[in-house]
Amino acid sequence: MPDQLLYALEVTLNGLMAGVLYSLVALGFVLIFKASGIFNYAQGVMALFAALTLVGIQEGQVPFSHLINAIFGTEIHHFGWTVPAILAIMLTAAVMVVFAWAVERFVLKHLVNQPDIILFMATIGLAYFMEGVGDLMWGADIKKLDVGLPQGGSIWLEENTAWLGGDGFYGFFIDRLDIVATVVAAILVISLTLFSQYSKQGRALRAVADDHQAALSVGISLRFIWVLVWSIAGFVALVAGIMWGTKSGVQFSLSLIALKALPVLMLGGFTSIPGAIVGGLIIGVGEKLFEFFIGPMVGGATENWFAYVLALLFLVFRPQGLFGEKIIERV
Amino acid sequence: MRLKKLAAVTAAAITMASPVMAELVFPSLSYRTGPFAAGGVPFADGYADYFTLLNERDGGIGGELTRVPECETAYNTEKGVECYEATKGDGALIYQPLSTGITYQLIPKVSADGIPMHTMGYGRTSAANGKVFEWIFNYPGNYWDSASIMVKHALDMEGGSLEGKSIALLYHNSAYGKEPIRTLEELAEKHGYNLTLIPVDSPGQEQKSQWLQIRREKPDYVFFWGWGVMNQVAIQEAANIRYPMDHFIGVWWSGAEPDVLPAGDGADGYKSTNFTGTGTDYPIFDDLQTYVVDKGLAAGDGQSLGQVQYNRGMYAAMLAAEAVRKAQEIHGVSAINAAQMRDGMEALEVTAARMEELGMPNFGPEVNVTCENHGGPGMGLIQQWDASAQKWVAITDYIQSDREVINELIMEDSAAYAAENGIEERCN
Structure with a gap:
């Protein structure tokens, strides 16, 4: 097989893997938009906050230590213990549930029946608030996140595919972290689908997504559903934070991963969980292949803008996205 | 009152x-x-x-x-x-x-x-x-000094000649990241190496394409001009593809502890310029x-x-x-x-x-x-990250940049600025 073809195949595989990582971020947006019609600007910051909290708990860091030390003149930074990764993940998930409750109690509850733009603005405020609180709680330094996930190219894959090409072909490169992310994303999507199809709360969630008023009229608690859906989105943010944080360390740039999710949402639709996955895969593969074939002709660095161009192209033909619900309003 | x-x-x-x-x-x-x-x-x-x-x-x-x-x-x-x-x-x-x-x-x-x-x-x-x-x-x-010091270090590693060697510049796709290009191009003419430019869009959290390209093209050296999250990701990706870290050399803004710590042992051997001791x-x-x-x-x-x-x-x-x-x-x-x-x-x-x-x-x-x-x-030195000791180690003395090339570029650029802004030269 010609090396160029093999490289294109390698780029495609890596594009699919990158797409899964984009989808993980997009999923959180979809869940909240589906249940409440809110475009949650804070989703990226939620991933950052979750990852910061996870590292903080794992390392036994004292939250707000800088503030405490500044006020009381103390020198405390750590409790002196470390927490195993699994337990730390569970504790962080619990923190995200508390966060979901707080969002409902202190923000959403007061904005019921407000126009969507007000709710959107509230999530912008929430994003900046959380970024500040995260900074105060855990500090601004870059933290290494290690929950035991493998990283680096799969040597087995490289060795067993090297024969496909010539002397210059080293075999396919696939980061083992990306493979884990793909498996986790698959489990997450299957779990979410089963949950929404077969559990009582899941059906209630779908009912709220379809029609708030009708759901209320049959006794579904809107407030409970909001807490539930923000908790699930918080958990998805935690998963995304772990995957991205393992790659780059946990730092404030992590919140910018939301930018990677926007074209995915435009393409896949804001209300479809499968759409977030398929959209992510298309964006991932599309931008990587474009960079591979066209990038060298135009000076490279095409991925950021090409993702949006691709999403816009889809929008022209399907404004609701690939899997989004078509809204027909009669006048 | x-x-x-x-x-x-x-x-x-x-x-x-x-x-x-x-x-x-x-x-x-x-x-x-x-x-x-x-x-x-x-x-x-x-x-x-x-x-x-x-x-x-x-x-x-x-x-x-x-x-x-x-x-x-x-x-x-x-x-x-x-x-x-x-x-x-x-x-x-x-x-x-x-x-x-x-x-x-x-x-x-x-x-x-x-x-x-x-x-x-x-x-x-x-x-x-x-x-x-x-x-x-x-x-x-300045930036151009750093670029020249990186080339001089590569020259030292290659026994004084970079003829026919390949250097990839992985850079932040911004005015900052583009700073060394002109200098590296001039030095490529002087020393006979091939320069490949690989931009990364800000903030640089996703660099898979760029590192697959590096893996394909196998440049002898990767020079690195990053800042912020781009640094941590690039060093991790270099470790992922098992690029020889002692041939991966960053500018002094890509060579601090937060840049290498997230990659753990994978960052061992990574180098950067610096102009102070650590x-x-x-x-x-x-x-x-x-x-x-x-x-x-x-x-x-x-x-x-x-x-x-x-x-x-x-x-x-x-x-x-x-x-x-x-x-x-x-x-x-x-x-x-x-x-x-x-x-x-x-x-x-x-x-x-x-x-x-x-x-x-x-x-x-x-x-x-x-x-x-x-x-x-x-002047600047080259430092190398020792992952086991978790510290930077200076591996060279202060190296003098190629001022012969750089001064010419400085004069050219500053003359253009002076002409644009109607500035008369002083110190005469």
Whole structure:
């Protein structure tokens, strides 16, 4: 097989893997938009906050230590213990549930029946608030996140595919972290689908997504559903934070991963969980292949803008996205 | 009654204001928040702690206490300009914005306001030409010096010839990241290597395509021009594809502890340029511990002493303090103003003996600034990350950049700036 073809195949595989990582971020947006019609600007910051909290708990860091030390003149930074990764993940998930409750109690509850733009603005405020609180709680330094996930190219894959090409072909490169992310994303999507199809709360969630008023009229608690859906989105943010944080360390740039999710949402639709996955895969593969074939002709660095161009192209033909619900309003 | 109150408040204000007027003011345009805080915090701490040390140990500089008012820029250019406007009337002697974006915005402003700006290893490279840039200084080195030092190190590794070798420049796709391209192209002509340019869009969290390209093309060296999250991701990706880390060399803004720690053992052997020493194995750190940290006066929590960015901030403060001493000596006054500070900077001479006196032996290259040369010696060293010891180790002495090539580029760029802005050359 010609090396160029093999490289294109390698780029495609890596594009699919990158797409899964984009989808993980997009999923959180979809869940909240589906249940409440809110475009949650804070989703990226939620991933950052979750990852910061996870590292903080794992390392036994004292939250707000800088503030405490500044006020009381103390020198405390750590409790002196470390927490195993699994337990730390569970504790962080619990923190995200508390966060979901707080969002409902202190923000959403007061904005019921407000126009969507007000709710959107509230999530912008929430994003900046959380970024500040995260900074105060855990500090601004870059933290290494290690929950035991493998990283680096799969040597087995490289060795067993090297024969496909010539002397210059080293075999396919696939980061083992990306493979884990793909498996986790698959489990997450299957779990979410089963949950929404077969559990009582899941059906209630779908009912709220379809029609708030009708759901209320049959006794579904809107407030409970909001807490539930923000908790699930918080958990998805935690998963995304772990995957991205393992790659780059946990730092404030992590919140910018939301930018990677926007074209995915435009393409896949804001209300479809499968759409977030398929959209992510298309964006991932599309931008990587474009960079591979066209990038060298135009000076490279095409991925950021090409993702949006691709999403816009889809929008022209399907404004609701690939899997989004078509809204027909009669006048 | 009201008049009495007003008089009392005015008197109090005057009393409080008086000592402030006599202080030497070094505004710190810091960034302790946002995506670039990991680099901004230790630099700001080092900068502030050095002046605190001078106050506590020596009673200031030449009898005048120092003050470092901080203004948070979050590495945002607009905020940086606001900070400048907010602090310049406070008797500011010098600005060090630690951002190329802010530097470009401030160049015309500080020039008009008559306040010197020191952009150590960043900013507008051609500001090294003091004939054109009267108020801007970028000693001891600039971006182009770093690029040249990287090439010289590669030359050393290859036994003196890069003929037929390939170098890939992985760079932040911004004005900052594009800075070394021209220099590396010129040096490619001189040394016969092939240069491949690989841009990464900001912020640089996703670099899979770029590293697959590097894996395919197998360049002999990867030179790296990143900042922020781009640094951590690139080093992790290099480790992922098992690129030989001792052939992966970053600019001095891509070579601090936060850049390599997230990659763990994978970062072992990664190199970068630097223009200061690292670690706390210098006598000055004993004084910092005694007079600043132990007294609870440190700007941070005292944990970052010896780190790359902390030491860099401290070095910037030392150079500013030495310029103040020179200005005091030239003008015969202790409470100098910004114009006198500029004179001090332009006559600055920091010898090896002086650095030893300051408790910083061989901490940085010797610096000699003149009216024509605001860029200093153009020297830097190569440091290498030791992952097991979790520290940077200097593996070369200070290397002199290829000033023959660089000076020509500086003259060309500064001449264009002078023509655009109607500036007449000075120092004649």
